Amino acid sequence: MSQDDVGVDLETSLGYLLKEASSALRAAMEEVLRPLEMSVTHYSCLELLAQRPGLSNSELARGAFVTRQSMNVLLQTLEREGHVTRPTEAPVGKVLPTRLTPRGRRRLEKATAAVRSVEVRMLAGMTEAEQAGAFRILRSMIHSLREDNDRIR
Amino acid sequence: MSQDDVGVDLETSLGYLLKEASSALRAAMEEVLRPLEMSVTHYSCLELLAQRPGLSNSELARGAFVTRQSMNVLLQTLEREGHVTRPTEAPVGKVLPTRLTPRGRRRLEKATAAVRSVEVRMLAGMTEAEQAGAFRILRSMIHSLREDNDRIR
DNA sequence: CATTACGTGTCAGTTTTCTGACACGGGTCA
DNA sequence: TGACCCGTGTCAGAAAACTGACACGTAATG
Numbered sequence: 001m002s003q004d005d006v007g008v009d010l011e012t013s014l015g016y017l018l019k020e021a022s023s024a025l026r027a028a029m030e031e032v033l034r035p036l037e038m039s040v041t042h043y044s045c046l047e048l049l050a051q052r053p054g055l056s057n058s059e060l061a062r063g064a065f066v067t068r069q070s071m072n073v074l075l076q077t078l079e080r081e082g083h084v085t086r087p088t089e090a091p092v093g094k095v096l097p098t099r100l101t102p103r104g105r106r107r108l109e110k111a112t113a114a115v116r117s118v119e120v121r122m123l124a125g126m127t128e129a130e131q132a133g134a135f136r137i138l139r140s141m142i143h144s145l146r147e148d149n150d151r152i153r
Numbered sequence: 154m155s156q157d158d159v160g161v162d163l164e165t166s167l168g169y170l171l172k173e174a175s176s177a178l179r180a181a182m183e184e185v186l187r188p189l190e191m192s193v194t195h196y197s198c199l200e201l202l203a204q205r206p207g208l209s210n211s212e213l214a215r216g217a218f219v220t221r222q223s224m225n226v227l228l229q230t231l232e233r234e235g236h237v238t239r240p241t242e243a244p245v246g247k248v249l250p251t252r253l254t255p256r257g258r259r260r261l262e263k264a265t266a267a268v269r270s271v272e273v274r275m276l277a278g279m280t281e282a283e284q285a286g287a288f289r290i291l292r293s294m295i296h297s298l299r300e301d302n303d304r305i306r
Numbered sequence: 307c308a309t310t311a312c313g314t315g316t317c318a319g320t321t322t323t324c325t326g327a328c329a330c331g332g333g334t335c336a
Numbered sequence: 337t338g339a340c341c342c343g344t345g346t347c348a349g350a351a352a353a354c355t356g357a358c359a360c361g362t363a364a365t366g
Contacts, residue, residue: 010216011203014284015272017291022175023218024298025168041352047250051162058314063163065176070353072316093361094314112154119168124297130290131167137287138170144277145177194322211344223323225346246331247344 018141025122032114038107041066043115045074046100046108048085054097083107171294178275185267191260194219196268198227199253199261202237207250236260 012017029040044064048055055063061071075098078084083104086096100108121129163169182193192267198219201208208216214224228251231237238255239249253261 010201010337013272014269014276014287014291015182017288017295018171018178019218019293021291021298022171024295025171028298031170039352048163053312056314057316066352067354067357068315069317073352089227090361091313094359096315112292115168118298119166122294122298123167126290126293130286130293132291133283133286134294135170136168137283137290138167138174140278140283141174141287142170142177142276144270145174145181145275192322209344210346219322220324221345222325222347226322243331243345247329247346248331249345 025118028118028121029115032118033111035112036114038111041070041074042078042109042139043108045078046083046104047112047115049098049100050105050108050112053099056095056097058095060098078104178271181271181274182268185271186264189260189264189267191264194223194227195263196261198224198231199236199257200265200268202251202253203258203261203265206252209248209250211248213251231257278297 026040029043033040033043041064045060047058048063052063056060057075058068060075061068064071075084075086079086081128082101085101086098090096126134179193186193186196192218198213201213201216205216210222210225210228213228214221215222219227228237228239232239235252235254238254239251243249259274279287
């Protein structure tokens with residue numbers, strides 16, 4: 001189609017490149033998770049719970065970058081399927097700490113391996129130093145983007 | 154809440170960090186675009202058209218990382234509002250080359266400035282060399298993630 | 307002690323985006 | 337030429353995510 005890359009500015013924009021990378025990562029994850037009948041959000045929720053048991057709905061939502069309302073419907077599904085458990089009433093306040101069931105943990109195992117392989121593939125051809133650099137740089141971007149937000153709020 | 158960062162693995166995962174950065178960027182863009190009553194996808198479409206006039210619906214969709222169906226409904230809105238134009242019938246094939254109207258270009262101007270400021274903020278505290286490094290690294294990630302996809306297809 | 311602010315879970319409705327499907331034009335190749 | 341494949345635009349329906357709103361518990365504030 002447009003064979004000649006006019007590439008005015010898009011190709012030099014780090015923001016666009018960041019979105020591109022994130023999109024490629026998501027697509028790759030969807031591809032390996034599809035055979036397991038699991039979406040990325042699905043997986044994120046389970047992985048979060050595996051690494052930090054007892055997280056609340058709202059905390060899971062923040063960790064998976066969705067609203068708590070969205071996470072809530074997901075949790076209802078996962079609970080119905082027997083992958084997670086939530087107490088019927090809150091031990092303290094309104095917070096309902098969520099935990100993986102053995103079944104949920106089992107379901108997560110293959111998914112974790114699949115996603116891990118994607119991340120390994122993503123890092124292929126990068127030296128340890130480059131990975132450390134990428135880490136620093138992304139952290140710096142996140143920090144810079146958020147500090148103004150905090151100033152406003 | 155969970156004040157102690159157990160941080161088993163999430164905090165060491167470049168994939169998660171990438172998603173985090175992308176999410177922060179999107180949030181920052183939404184914030185500066187909201188006063189202009191423009192969404193990120195909205196802006197992406199106009200910016201793409203400004204830099205590469207005559208792009209088709211499908212090409213715009215790929216450039217904005219949405220499906221062509223989603224881009225189509227967006228283009229219908231933009232066309233109704235008089236920000237873009239599409240020929241009533243295709244000059245060649247079925248492709249309908251889209252172009253910005255003067256009005257669309259005017260609307261884009263402020264948005265571009267706003268988004269540019271976000272990108273500048275994101276890059277604050279990074280040296281030229283670091284930015285170049287970030288560029289290389291992100292490009293490498295995208296390439297690595299996509300090459301297996303191509304192998305499958 | 308009263309009040310305020312904040313975070314949470316949840317209900318309802320809406321918007322956005324996606325998946326699936328179809329017909330069409332153009333290029334490729336035997 | 338005719339068969340095939342690919343990319344495109346578009347219609348329709350479904351799924352996912354969001355915004356807005358409310359009541360409730362906790363902690364901080366006066």
